[in-house]
Amino acid sequence: MVDKTSGVPVHRQVAADLRERITAGEYAPGDKLPSERAMIETYGVSRLTIREALSILRAEGVVVTEHGRGVFVRPPASIQRLSRSRLSRAARAENKGAFLADAAAQGFTPSSSVRVRFEPADERAAGHLGIQPGDEVTVRDRVMRADGLVVQLAVSRLPRTFTRGTAIEEVDTGPGGAYARLEEAGHTIGHYAEHVGSRMPTPEEASALQLGQGIPVITVTRVAYREDGTPLEMNDMVLPADRYELTYEWAAE
Amino acid sequence: MVDKTSGVPVHRQVAADLRERITAGEYAPGDKLPSERAMIETYGVSRLTIREALSILRAEGVVVTEHGRGVFVRPPASIQRLSRSRLSRAARAENKGAFLADAAAQGFTPSSSVRVRFEPADERAAGHLGIQPGDEVTVRDRVMRADGLVVQLAVSRLPRTFTRGTAIEEVDTGPGGAYARLEEAGHTIGHYAEHVGSRMPTPEEASALQLGQGIPVITVTRVAYREDGTPLEMNDMVLPADRYELTYEWAAE
DNA sequence: TAGTGGTCTAGACCACTGA
DNA sequence: CAGTGGTCTAGACCACTAC
Numbered sequence: 403m404v405d406k407t408s409g410v411p412v413h414r415q416v417a418a419d420l421r422e423r424i425t426a427g428e429y430a431p432g433d434k435l436p437s438e439r440a441m442i443e444t445y446g447v448s449r450l451t452i453r454e455a456l457s458i459l460r461a462e463g464v465v466v467t468e469h470g471r472g473v474f475v476r477p478p479a480s481i482q483r484l485s486r487s488r489l490s491r492a493a494r495a496e497n498k499g500a501f502l503a504d505a506a507a508q509g510f511t512p513s514s515s516v517r518v519r520f521e522p523a524d525e526r527a528a529g530h531l532g533i534q535p536g537d538e539v540t541v542r543d544r545v546m547r548a549d550g551l552v553v554q555l556a557v558s559r560l561p562r563t564f565t566r567g568t569a570i571e572e573v574d575t576g577p578g579g580a581y582a583r584l585e586e587a588g589h590t591i592g593h594y595a596e597h598v599g600s601r602m603p604t605p606e607e608a609s610a611l612q613l614g615q616g617i618p619v620i621t622v623t624r625v626a627y628r629e630d631g632t633p634l635e636m637n638d639m640v641l642p643a644d645r646y647e648l649t650y651e652w653a654a655e
Numbered sequence: 656m657v658d659k660t661s662g663v664p665v666h667r668q669v670a671a672d673l674r675e676r677i678t679a680g681e682y683a684p685g686d687k688l689p690s691e692r693a694m695i696e697t698y699g700v701s702r703l704t705i706r707e708a709l710s711i712l713r714a715e716g717v718v719v720t721e722h723g724r725g726v727f728v729r730p731p732a733s734i735q736r737l738s739r740s741r742l743s744r745a746a747r748a749e750n751k752g753a754f755l756a757d758a759a760a761q762g763f764t765p766s767s768s769v770r771v772r773f774e775p776a777d778e779r780a781a782g783h784l785g786i787q788p789g790d791e792v793t794v795r796d797r798v799m800r801a802d803g804l805v806v807q808l809a810v811s812r813l814p815r816t817f818t819r820g821t822a823i824e825e826v827d828t829g830p831g832g833a834y835a836r837l838e839e840a841g842h843t844i845g846h847y848a849e850h851v852g853s854r855m856p857t858p859e860e861a862s863a864l865q866l867g868q869g870i871p872v873i874t875v876t877r878v879a880y881r882e883d884g885t886p887l888e889m890n891d892m893v894l895p896a897d898r899y900e901l902t903y904e905w906a907a908e
Numbered sequence: 909t910a911g912t913g914g915t916c917t918a919g920a921c922c923a924c925t926g927a
Numbered sequence: 928c929a930g931t932g933g934t935c936t937a938g939a940c941c942a943c944t945a946c
Contacts, residue, residue, distance in 0.1 A: 601871065
């Protein structure tokens with residue numbers, strides 16, 4: 403089963419063997435693997451070696467361990483697909499923003515909590531918003547839930563010059579959300595840009611999004627621009643990578 | 656330094672302490688952390704406990720370990736930004752495809768190896784390409800390098816009915832790449848769609864892309880459609896998440 | 909209560925790096 | 928060569944799950 407003279411670390415051999423059996427279908431998604439103590443017998447190695455092998459598979463997102471229950475092949479999460487059409491004015495007219503529009507389309511019960519605060523812009527925010535570091539920005543910190551489960555974190559920043567006296571500085575921005583309030587104030591949105599990346603979550607994000615080991619987050623920074631090109635809003639979103647796929651479409655040329 | 660009666664696992668406390676010192680700037684990017692044996696003294700715990708703490712930070716992408724040298728704060732990688740304009744016909748006219756256009760813009764020396772093969776479409780490919788599973792597709796398997804380093808993997812699939820008799824079935828597709836050959840054959844491209852996700856790399860991807868622990872990959876599936884809506888090509892790309900950011904822009908409405 | 913994974917110790921030897 | 932991280936053992940006790 404394992405070759406201790408091959409030079410390849412034994413725990414890697416065990417991990418490779420288990421990975422093969424899983425991809426071959428010997429253990430299906432959701433199935434329980436043998437217990438660690440059973441694997442000690444099977445492979446003839448110490449418990450730590452087994453646990454190192456399982457640690458590799460956890461980091462790859464292949465298995466999940468549950469204390470007191472066992473080790474299981476990770477079942478695939480249901481993927482939600484997001485496309486940019488959710489930002490259309492037509493959707494805004496009927497709903498309260500992009501997230502509620504998604505909920506209506508995908509059939510889950512949405513909820514969200516918002517905290518509003520004001521702070522000086524940092525280097526990065528100033529760069530995206532075309533203002534000076536230290537200029538005051540309105541910050542809307544949102545946690546979005548689907549059927550009670552946290553599925554998305556979003557931090558929106560706007561130069562305060564655009565939000566003073568509007569409902570954007572309130573917890574409830576009203577029908578159509580912040581973008582609708584901006585347009586009412588004469589700031590018609592001209593175009594959007596989204597910057598997409600990925601990384602491992604911070605411990606705070608991992609617990610907020612209830613992420614298991616081996617699940618990255620997708621980061622999306624959306625910047626909304628006025629028709630004259632002035633940046634109006636920067637929105638930093640963090641999505642669990644096992645539950646989201648983003649779709650972008652555009653005409654050739 | 657650590658509280659063994661708090662109920663919080665000691666290795667998590669050590670990881671949290673190191674993480675704090677790193678974010679506080681006590682250890683800057685590229686700095687060497689104390690050796691494992693030094694930390695045994697500092698924290699008064701066994702070596703395994705220290706190594707478990709470091710394993711957490713490695714999985715988060717916060718530190719990298721180098722055998723025989725030490726543990727280092729991960730230095731930030733230089734980010735390459737990709738925007739959809741690289742797919743314009745204007746860029747194609749002067750270059751050999753999107754990757755070479757990027758190279759010209761960003762100033763690195765590109766190289767790539769291609770393998771061409773033919774195989775029956777699987778379920779997923781058939782779905783994206785609007786054909787039947789089992790129908791023959793032309794597969795172009797590409798490894799792209801910047802200054803000798805592998806930076807991108809791409810697998811392109813086209814229904815063979817569109818590629819027969821064209822240079823798309825050759826290793827060298829000629830000036831402008833496969834898209835230029837398609838248009839010459841009368842298949843004018845109408846629009847593109849890109850589906851973006853993220854996950855941890857497979858062991859094969861991790862070694863090909865020389866990914867350290869704690870670095871996810873960004874997956875991009877691009878589908879090119881003819882003006883009448885017929886899918887022409889599906890391109891599965893795998894990018895190291897620490898070196899790429901994708902940008903999409905579009906007009907409001 | 910039995911079985912599971914989670915945490916931790918003390919010690920050993922190996923492989924790699926750099927002076 | 929000394930110092931570093933990588934691998935592995937044998938054993939112990941704890942915390943959680945499920946019957």
